[in-house]
Amino acid sequence: MADRKVTPEMMAEKEKWNQIYKVCCVASREFKDRNCVFGGVGISFLAVAIAKQVHAPNMILVAEAGYVGFTGVTSMGSPADNAGGFMAMCHQGLFDMFRDQQAGFMDQACLGLAQIDKFGNVGVSYVNPLIRMNGSGGGGDISSSAKSVTYVGEYNPRQFQAKVDYITNPGFLDGSKNARQKAGLVGEGPSAFVTDRGIFRFDPETHEMYLSDVFPWQDDKEIAEIVDAAPWDMKVAKDLKIIAPPSEDEANAVAMMDPLQGYRITQFMERPSAKYILMGRHDLIAYNYNAILVEESLRNNMKVMI
Secondary structure (H helix, E strand, O other): OOOOOOOHHHHHHHHHOOHHHHHHHHHHHHOOOOOEEEEOOOHHHHHHHHHHHHHOOOOEEEOOOOEEOOOOOOOOOOOOOHHHHOOOOEEOOHHHHHHHHHOOOOOEEEEOOOEEOOOOOEEOOEEOOOEEOOOOOOHHHHHHHOOEEEEEOOOOHHHEOOOOOOOOEOOOOOOOOOHHHHOOOOOOOEEEEEEOOEEEEEOOOOOOEEEEEEOOOOOHHHHHHHHHHOOOOOEEEEEEEEOOOOOHHHHHHHHHHOOOOOOOOOOHHHOHHHHHHHOOOOOHHHHHHHHHHHHHHHHHHHHHHO
């Protein structure tokens, strides 16, 4: 790996974007036009929605509740958020969606995680038996059946485990050849884990995770820290790629889909809606205030996106 030097200009660019921008804007480039793409909830949905708006306008965006081919012009608070019905091709049921999923009709999917091992097995059920989480939420079916899965999340070295506490979403299982096929899994497994400190991919032969892409502002010391934090001998790509920072179009897409600034402002109490909560307003005035913010955001940003 060649010596990497970080300039003041690179550091200024780093400070320009928070972790959500770094994760979601970069992850949005993983999704291909005309593919059928399953979006999860939260930042995993935001990533595919940016892709729909900026990189893959003909992508068929689907959600767990059964929305198919919708526009993704606003963020979804849950898999059944009514926003998913906006200009959708159709709205089928949850059972229909997972039937299609298990039949192998989903080209790509985007999900979050709590733990991941070197073969891309993911845990979101619990961290040791004491800390219980929401569980699969459909992730087991999705990771088993979608042709490829992109995971997204803010980097935390504790996510990387020699063995996840519980395999909620199967990756390449034990890493052996054809392990997924022998287990009867339709999909081809995880393709990437996109974080704010680089992109991790999987070796096509060994199925082991390795560091494939980093941002311009990451030097050799930071890269070494990331690699050393993994509980296995994590490799670094010989042709380590440099990630382009978020673009103006990607940033505009985030602004359009985040009118209440839940993603753009990382501190909850600094968000517009939090100010009304601090005032004790849980009434129609606060609701109308949020509705105005949403409408203004859509109007202003649709002009930019068009």
